[in-house]
Amino acid sequence: MTDVRGKISIQRRGNILNIKNSLLQVAYDLANGTWGYQDKSGYHVIRNAYCRVELEGGTFLTTLDAEERRFSTQMMEDELTGPYIQVRFSHKCKSGPISVTLNIYLNLYESQNYLVIGASVEPEEGDEVKVHRIDVITVSPWMGSPVGGIFLGSQPTNYHVYLNTYSDHPSSVREVLDKVDLTGSGEICHNGLIYDTESKRSISFGFLGFFKWWGSIEMGYDSDLQPLKNYKGINRWSMYQIWNRSISEETFSEPVYINYTDFYRSAQETYVKLVSDISDAPRPPKPALRWNSKPKTGSVSEKWISDNIDWIDKNPGSLGLGEGMIEYIEVPWGWQRWNGVAEPAPDGFPNGLEPIVEKIHRFNMKAAIYFSPFETDEEWPGLNDLFDCILRDRSGSPTHRVYEGERRSVLLDPTDPKAILFVTEQIERIKKWGFDALLLDMAGYINHLDPSFSPIYRDKEITRIEAYRRGLSSVVEAARPMLVIPKYGCTSYNVGITSINSISIDAWRNPFDVRWEDKYGIPEMAKLWASKFYGQGVLWTNSIDAISISEPRPLNEVLILLTACALSGGMVSLVGSLIDLAKDRVELLGKILPLYGVPAIPVDLMESERPRIWSLDVKSNFDSWKVVGLFNWEDLPGDISIKMSDIGLSSSRSYIAHEFWTNEFLGEFQKSIDIYDIPPRSVLLLCLREQKNHPQIISTDIHFSQGGVEILSAGWDRRSSALLVSLGGYREVEGSIFIYVPPDFVPSSVSCFGSDYSYAWSPPILTITLSSLKDPVTFAVGFSRTRG
Numbered sequence: 001m002t003d004v005r006g007k008i009s010i011q012r013r014g015n016i017l018n019i020k021n022s023l024l025q026v027a028y029d030l031a032n033g034t035w036g037y038q039d040k041s042g043y044h045v046i047r048n049a050y051c052r053v054e055l056e057g058g059t060f061l062t063t064l065d066a067e068e069r070r071f072s073t074q075m076m077e078d079e080l081t082g083p084y085i086q087v088r089f090s091h092k093c094k095s096g097p098i099s100v101t102l103n104i105y106l107n108l109y110e111s112q113n114y115l116v117i118g119a120s121v122e123p124e125e126g127d128e129v130k131v132h133r134i135d136v137i138t139v140s141p142w143m144g145s146p147v148g149g150i151f152l153g154s155q156p157t158n159y160h161v162y163l164n165t166y167s168d169h170p171s172s173v174r175e176v177l178d179k180v181d182l183t184g185s186g187e188i189c190h191n192g193l194i195y196d197t198e199s200k201r202s203i204s205f206g207f208l209g210f211f212k213w214w215g216s217i218e219m220g221y222d223s224d225l226q227p228l229k230n231y232k233g234i235n236r237w238s239m240y241q242i243w244n245r246s247i248s249e250e251t252f253s254e255p256v257y258i259n260y261t262d263f264y265r266s267a268q269e270t271y272v273k274l275v276s277d278i279s280d281a282p283r284p285p286k287p288a289l290r291w292n293s294k295p296k297t298g299s300v301s302e303k304w305i306s307d308n309i310d311w312i313d314k315n316p317g318s319l320g321l322g323e324g325m326i327e328y329i330e331v332p333w334g335w336q337r338w339n340g341v342a343e344p345a346p347d348g349f350p351n352g353l354e355p356i357v358e359k360i361h362r363f364n365m366k367a368a369i370y371f372s373p374f375e376t377d378e379e380w381p382g383l384n385d386l387f388d389c390i391l392r393d394r395s396g397s398p399t400h401r402v403y404e405g406e407r408r409s410v411l412l413d414p415t416d417p418k419a420i421l422f423v424t425e426q427i428e429r430i431k432k433w434g435f436d437a438l439l440l441d442m443a444g445y446i447n448h449l450d451p452s453f454s455p456i457y458r459d460k461e462i463t464r465i466e467a468y469r470r471g472l473s474s475v476v477e478a479a480r481p482m483l484v485i486p487k488y489g490c491t492s493y494n495v496g497i498t499s500i501n502s503i504s505i506d507a508w509r510n511p512f513d514v515r516w517e518d519k520y521g522i523p524e525m526a527k528l529w530a531s532k533f534y535g536q537g538v539l540w541t542n543s544i545d546a547i548s549i550s551e552p553r554p555l556n557e558v559l560i561l562l563t564a565c566a567l568s569g570g571m572v573s574l575v576g577s578l579i580d581l582a583k584d585r586v587e588l589l590g591k592i593l594p595l596y597g598v599p600a601i602p603v604d605l606m607e608s609e610r611p612r613i614w615s616l617d618v619k620s621n622f623d624s625w626k627v628v629g630l631f632n633w634e635d636l637p638g639d640i641s642i643k644m645s646d647i648g649l650s651s652s653r654s655y656i657a658h659e660f661w662t663n664e665f666l667g668e669f670q671k672s673i674d675i676y677d678i679p680p681r682s683v684l685l686l687c688l689r690e691q692k693n694h695p696q697i698i699s700t701d702i703h704f705s706q707g708g709v710e711i712l713s714a715g716w717d718r719r720s721s722a723l724l725v726s727l728g729g730y731r732e733v734e735g736s737i738f739i740y741v742p743p744d745f746v747p748s749s750v751s752c753f754g755s756d757y758s759y760a761w762s763p764p765i766l767t768i769t770l771s772s773l774k775d776p777v778t779f780a781v782g783f784s785r786t787r788g
Contacts, residue, residue: 007111008084021108021109024113025040028071028089032048032064033064044151045150048227050062050064050138051102051134051135052135052138053102053134053135054133055095055131056131062102062142063089063102065093067094070090071087071089072090076107082111084107084108085107086105086106087105090102098123098124099123100124105119115258116255116256117256118252118253118256121134121250122250130246131247132244138239138240139236141235141236146227146235151231152233153198153199156176156178158197158198159196161182162192163183164192164531165187165188166187166446166490172527177221178223179222179223183216183219189215190206190210190216190217191205191257192204192205192217197607204257204267205257206275207254207257207492208254208256213243213253214463215242215254216240217239219234222235239256241254257271259271265534272539276495281496282496282497282498283499284538285499287595287597288327288328289593289595290329290485290546291328292330292575293331293332294575296512296576300334300348302348305360308578312578319586319731325594327365328367329360329365329367330368331353333370338379339403340376340412341382342426342430357435358434367435367436367437368435368436368439369433370439371426371440372409372441378408378409386422388416389418390412391411392456394456396456401444413457414467415470416458423475424478427478427479436482437485443488445471446468476497484498484499485571486502487545488545495539498540499541501542503542503544503568504525505528508520512575516681523610523633526561526610529544530564530605531605533601536570537569537597541570543570543573544571544573545573546575547565547573547574549574555584555585559682560683563683564629564631565595572595574589591703596704598618603642611631612630613630614628615647618707621713622711622714623689625689625690625707626686626687627686627704627706629683629685630684630685630686631682632680636680637677637679638680639675639677641674643672644673652670654690655689656669656689656698656740657669657673658687658698660685660706685704692742693742694745695740695766696723696739697723697739698739698740700735700737711737712728720782721782722781723781724778724779727776727777732772735773736769737767737770738767743786745784749781750782754777755771755772755775756771
């Protein structure tokens with residue numbers, strides 16, 4: 001039996017139902033209740049996947065054990081994905097006297113190269129079952145016997161795995177080890193990918209919805225439980241959700257995305273675009289630099305913030321105040337007398353918060369303030385008024401969050417109207433003080449989303465995820481028009497509600513104490529940041545919270561931090577006294593401002609222990625080029641080789657390279673770039689431009705994009721044999737532009753309007769140094785030919 005609908009065909013041969021488009025195929029075994037995923041060449045990537053449900057009391061239902069299996073098809077249309085066929089596979093199972101149907105919904109698209117799969121549990125009419133857990137997709141062993149797996153071509157020990165987890169420790173790309181679990185029990189994980197470093201095959205997967213159920217991914221490898229003798233793969237993989245819910249009608253899981261056809265970077269981009277569209281995510285804001293006014297010792301105060309603002313104003317150097325420079329001043333944790341209550345500490349803010357907000361605004365900056373909603377200090381005198389809306393566990397005990405110094409808060413029920421009203425009143429008070437942004441901390445609540453925790457909500461019909469999202473939505477709504485900037489507790493459960501996502505973790509709450517050698521030091525920090533770049537600018541604006549570039553941190557580590565932040569494309573929070581920040585560090589910070597907003601690609605993210613090659617596309621109205629960060633994370637000098645094709649450049653063309661931090665011309669390159677003896681614990685920031693047959697700008701020392709921000713236009717005038725360059729008003733600092741001059745030319749004249757200048761000629765580089773970039777500048781360099 002063959003059924004062809006548009007570009008999708010359905011063919012049944014015995015018990016095997018094949019559904020395929022031009023890019024992939026799914027084969028469903030109606031005799032066994034399993035399915036497999038093949039690419040267009042017929043290679044089996046996923047073998048013998050099935051669905052499993054755990055009921056209350058430990059009873060399991062699986063598609064493997066169904067008494068009856070059937071399927072139906074329906075042609076459908078979706079404005080996001082186009083036409084597709086939905087195949088419903090129904091599996092009738094028995095749980096004692098009760099019949100339960102497990103349904104798998106498989107969506108195969110005419111013009112998309114991914115699958116979307118969902119599952120549902122459907123009791124018979126009049127029956128009720130309590131579902132604890134549903135494994136929407138699993139290949140894991142069942143009843144002690146192997147079932148299926150994910151096969152990418154070589155041994156699982158060659159696989160590298162990325163799992164997007166939320167925990168107190170960084171968890172990005174890891175190796176697969178025999179009999180080692182890659183996720184912990186109760187650890188939130190919503191998407192990931194597996195990459196075979198030998199075959200270069202990859203598979204990406206993730207939940208597409210985060211609206212109702214707590215979800216995670218289990219993964220591991222057990223060499224003793226391989227389903228096939230001649231093939232080895234990941235044989236423990238489950239995308240599951242915890243329901244803990246009694247149901248009497250068909251109830252659905254969140255859908256799951258699977259993409260093997262695309263290379264993993266494209267697959268991730270498609271995934272976040274789908275998530276953004278499905279959740280109607282708010283538009284990500286432009287990135288901004290925020291100064292976190294937390295002092296290294298002691299508590300934040302009005303005087304401390306005011307003194308730092310005055311110092312910046314009187315010593316602008318390479319920094320400015322306002323949009324594109326230091327745009328936000330953060331009033332951090334410690335400003336409040338009581339956690340969760342909008343009442344300033346009288347010692348730090350004797351005049352309240354209005355005066356410091358007015359001063360921040362006077363200097364064209366925005367004011368942001370830390371706030372932890374749905375919690376109150378347990379010592380707060382007004383707590384008794386909220387007694388009925390305290391969030392409690394099944395034993396009736398209040399739930400707590402513990403702060404430094406053993407200071408504790410009690411959590412409030414986000415489904416209780418009285419708690420929502422209380423939080424709204426606190427935010428309204430903050431808005432009246434004039435704040436522009438809310439630094440949101442819901443980490444205490446996120447920690448209580450663990451399935452082992454069973455809170456009692458006022459709304460008995462709501463799940464813990466729905467409760468969290470209801471509370472978060474009420475905060476965002478109450479805060480309008482303030483920008484909400486989540487600082488901690490960021491997970492995919494924020495999707496569709498907040499437009500900013502912190503990519504730092506709780507272990508780095510005190511940036512002053514983060515050292516290179518730490519277990520979760522700077523290399524691990526940067527590795528985690530890089531693994532989350534794929535969501536930047538699409539799903540939300542990433543936020544790095546926070547970094548310290550103050551002494552005694554060595555200068556090489558400062559350059560690594562600044563380069564990583566610049567290439568992230570996201571927001572950055574800087575902590576530490578600006579008054580005590582050394583002049584050279586102020587100047588270095590100024591070179592990444594304004595933040596660019598576009599993330600680099602960590603080229604070797606899935607290949608290396610830590611990504612060493614970060615490639616950024618820079619596009620202007622006069623040219624396009626690459627800015628590439630080369631990181632040596634080791635304690636010894638190292639070499640890095642880059643194939644041009646790996647960073648999207650042609651191997652048949654020539655490119656010229658210049659290093660930003662040292663202002664060094666590195667030469668001409670074809671096919672690959674080989675850099676030797678990179679110092680230990682250091683970074684290079686290269687500008688790569690295609691070589692032309694006339695003089696051209698190769699770099700600047702003004703902004704890390706090396707022309708993407710500071711230069712408005714640049715062009716070669718063939719008739720006058722001159723290079724014409726215009727720069728916009730920038731800052732009151734000196735800056736140099738580096739011009740590559742081919743052997744057939746020599747500079748013959750320079751004219752400049754808008755700034756004093758000097759020049760230096762060291763073939764093949766001509767350096768034009770402008771004394772001030774405060775106002776627009778235009779200059780022209782004439783050249784004479786030496787031959788031709």
